[in-house]
Amino acid sequence: MRSNLAFRTVFLSALVVLVVFVVMFLGAAFVYSGPEHLLQQLSTESARDSIVLSMVTSAAATLLALIFGVPAAYALTRWRIPGRAVIDMLLDLPIVLPPLVAGFSLLLLYAVLERALTGSIAGSPFDLRFTRTGIVLAQFTIAAPLAVRVLRAAFSEVPVRLETMSRSLGQGEARTFLRISLPMSRNGLLAGTILVWARSIAEFGPILVFCGAVRGKTDVLPIAIFLAFSNGELENGVALSALLILLGGLAIAAIRRWSGGEVRLA
Amino acid sequence: MSNWIQSDLTPALEWRDVTLDLGEFAIRDVSLRLEPRTWMCVIGPTGAGKTLVLEIAAGFLRPTRGQVFRGGENITRVPPERRRIAYIPQDDLLFPHLDVRANLLYGSRGEREELEHRLHSVAADLRISHLLDRRVHVISGGEAQRVALGRGLLADADVLLLDECTSALDEETREIVGDFLLEQRSQREISVIHVTHDSAEAERLADVTVTMAAGRITRIETNDQGPGRGRSEPGAPAPLVLQVPQVSRKHSRNPQLGEKIWQ
Numbered sequence: 001m002r003s004n005l006a007f008r009t010v011f012l013s014a015l016v017v018l019v020v021f022v023v024m025f026l027g028a029a030f031v032y033s034g035p036e037h038l039l040q041q042l043s044t045e046s047a048r049d050s051i052v053l054s055m056v057t058s059a060a061a062t063l064l065a066l067i068f069g070v071p072a073a074y075a076l077t078r079w080r081i082p083g084r085a086v087i088d089m090l091l092d093l094p095i096v097l098p099p100l101v102a103g104f105s106l107l108l109l110y111a112v113l114e115r116a117l118t119g120s121i122a123g124s125p126f127d128l129r130f131t132r133t134g135i136v137l138a139q140f141t142i143a144a145p146l147a148v149r150v151l152r153a154a155f156s157e158v159p160v161r162l163e164t165m166s167r168s169l170g171q172g173e174a175r176t177f178l179r180i181s182l183p184m185s186r187n188g189l190l191a192g193t194i195l196v197w198a199r200s201i202a203e204f205g206p207i208l209v210f211c212g213a214v215r216g217k218t219d220v221l222p223i224a225i226f227l228a229f230s231n232g233e234l235e236n237g238v239a240l241s242a243l244l245i246l247l248g249g250l251a252i253a254a255i256r257r258w259s260g261g262e263v264r265l266a
Numbered sequence: 267m268s269n270w271i272q273s274d275l276t277p278a279l280e281w282r283d284v285t286l287d288l289g290e291f292a293i294r295d296v297s298l299r300l301e302p303r304t305w306m307c308v309i310g311p312t313g314a315g316k317t318l319v320l321e322i323a324a325g326f327l328r329p330t331r332g333q334v335f336r337g338g339e340n341i342t343r344v345p346p347e348r349r350r351i352a353y354i355p356q357d358d359l360l361f362p363h364l365d366v367r368a369n370l371l372y373g374s375r376g377e378r379e380e381l382e383h384r385l386h387s388v389a390a391d392l393r394i395s396h397l398l399d400r401r402v403h404v405i406s407g408g409e410a411q412r413v414a415l416g417r418g419l420l421a422d423a424d425v426l427l428l429d430e431c432t433s434a435l436d437e438e439t440r441e442i443v444g445d446f447l448l449e450q451r452s453q454r455e456i457s458v459i460h461v462t463h464d465s466a467e468a469e470r471l472a473d474v475t476v477t478m479a480a481g482r483i484t485r486i487e488t489n490d491q492g493p494g495r496g497r498s499e500p501g502a503p504a505p506l507v508l509q510v511p512q513v514s515r516k517h518s519r520n521p522q523l524g525e526k527i528w529q
Contacts, residue, residue: 164326165359168346169373169421183363 029242033235041239049216050224050240057132057220058201061139062147065196069147070189074177076148077155078163091145099205102141106210130212135220138206147196154188155181191259198251202244276338278302278425278457279323279351284332286318293318293481296332300425305451305458307472309465314478316461317356320427323459324353336425352423354431358414360402366413367398373421381420388416391446393439407434412443419450428460432467440464444471 030038041047075081076088094102110129114121121127128134158181166176182189204222211218213227221240228237279300286293293315300306308316321327323334325346333342341349352373360369370389374381389395392412397405402413411434418426428447432440448471451458462468468475469489477485 161326161355161357161359162361164324164346165353165355166361166372168324168326168349168351168353169417170347170350170375171373172345172347180361184361186363 026245029238033238038239038242041236050219050221054201054220057135058197060136061143061200062197064140065143065147068144069151073148073151074155077152091148094142094145103206103209134211135207138210139200139203143196143200146199150192150195154185158184187258191255194251194254275301280335282333284329286329300457302457303455304473306474307468308461308476309468310478315481316478317429320429324351325349350423351425352418352421353427354414354418356430358410366400370416375422388419392416424456426456426458430461
């Protein structure tokens with residue numbers, strides 16, 4: 001009896017310490033400035049531009065990740081694909097890579113392509129380096145593999161027998177996907193979409209390397225925070241940090257709402 | 267190689283030396299013919315492989331050996347959507363995100379008015395009219411089985427595979443549903459394979475009863491009291507004496523019974 005109490009006390013103490021630590025470090029930004037000051041900082045023109053740029057690029061990257069991720073995840077979940085283990089590993093790699101390496105690899109890809117195409121990319125519409133469109137590509141490099149991973153978990157929740165039943169009732173694979181698989185995995189898809197968007201809007205390393213940190217051009221929220229702290233604009237950086245913490249909290253709440261309390265990665 | 271004495275009729279469904287081993291469940295060298303417009307009941311203990319026989323025909327599973335034919339066409343590798351075989355499984359497999367009406371109409375094709383008419387007619391006969399607008403997770407197991415049955419009947423198919431699909435019904439409802447199914451069979455000239463644990467139900471409904479054990483067919487009996495007996499109008503079952511498989515004598519656990527069938 002006494003040993004049970006000691007056991008629980010130790011484990012619960014660890015939990016309490018962890019929760020208090022997280023609340024303190026996440027709350028620091030809000031305590032440091034106070035709500036009025038935060039709102040004032042967020043209403044400046046440069047902050048508004050960063051917010052809009054972040055929203056637009058992360059939404060575009062999420063959409064692109066879904067366009068490629070939904071079919072890829074379904075194929076990997078349902079069909080026998082030769083070399084699936086290797087494909088799985090390749091798609092997981094960008095998620096675990098150091099973000100700076102991902103951005104650097106994108107730059108190297110352009111260098112290799114330029115060498116192969118004898119320099120015809122530079123200055124063409126396909127040259128996305130240090131552009132706003134390049135931000136979407138940098139976010140996409142991480143968002144797409146992450147989308148495949150979370151959407152696979154969503155599709156694997158749909159019983160295969162229900163899909164086969166749909167087919168035995170005369171619906172082909174495509175119609176079965178649209179009428180059964182997609183609607184039945186709706187909650188997982190929504191939760192996965194928000195997770196991918198949250199990751200995209202928080203992306204920093206690949207954007208810094210691939211697009212640079214240029215105020216008024218490539219300063220999405222994480223880049224703007226980096227610039228603010230680099231230039232000693234502490235108040236501005238704190239306000240933008242608080243905003244990202246708030247957005248992250250909302251995303252987690254939404255994910256928990258749609259995924260039934262937990263986020264599953266396949 | 268076929269183990270069958272061939273009849274002149276092209277069978278509605280035919281399994282030729284079909285083998286599938288899923289570990290816990292398996293069937294081995296199963297050969298079986300379902301003649302057109304015949305009601306065949308399959309009985310046997312749990313794990314005998316009855317459901318595997320149906321799921322292979324419906325396209326849920328692919329045999330490791332052997333072939334399945336529908337109306338003379340080899341459908342072993344034909345996708346389920348092109349088989350025109352309605353499978354009504356024991357676990358109903360209703361689509362949980364759709365209401366009862368949408369489930370019932372899921373596999374049906376035709377003019378909207380005609381579909382509505384057929385929907386209401388089948389729903390009334392199966393006594394599920396009051397459930398049409400409900401979500402499937404709020405209906406009982408017996409109601410879900412009747413919805414699954416209705417969905418199969420409304421589908422564009424003339425072969426029905428029933429897998430203990432009345433097991434959750436009380437005796438009275440089961441009898442009503444059985445009568446309704448018999449009526450459907452004679453009206454629409456459908457062929458039925460019906461897996462059941464209820465030998466009384468098999469006796470009442472079946473023209474022929476197949477017994478399975480340990481993944482093999484051990485016995486085939488025609489039912490002299492079956493609903494098709496003595497019928498001479500179009501739609502009557504084929505003469506079932508032609509359907510006795512040689513393999514059943516070879517593998518029969520009861521040689522005397524096997525000999526009796528052969529006579």
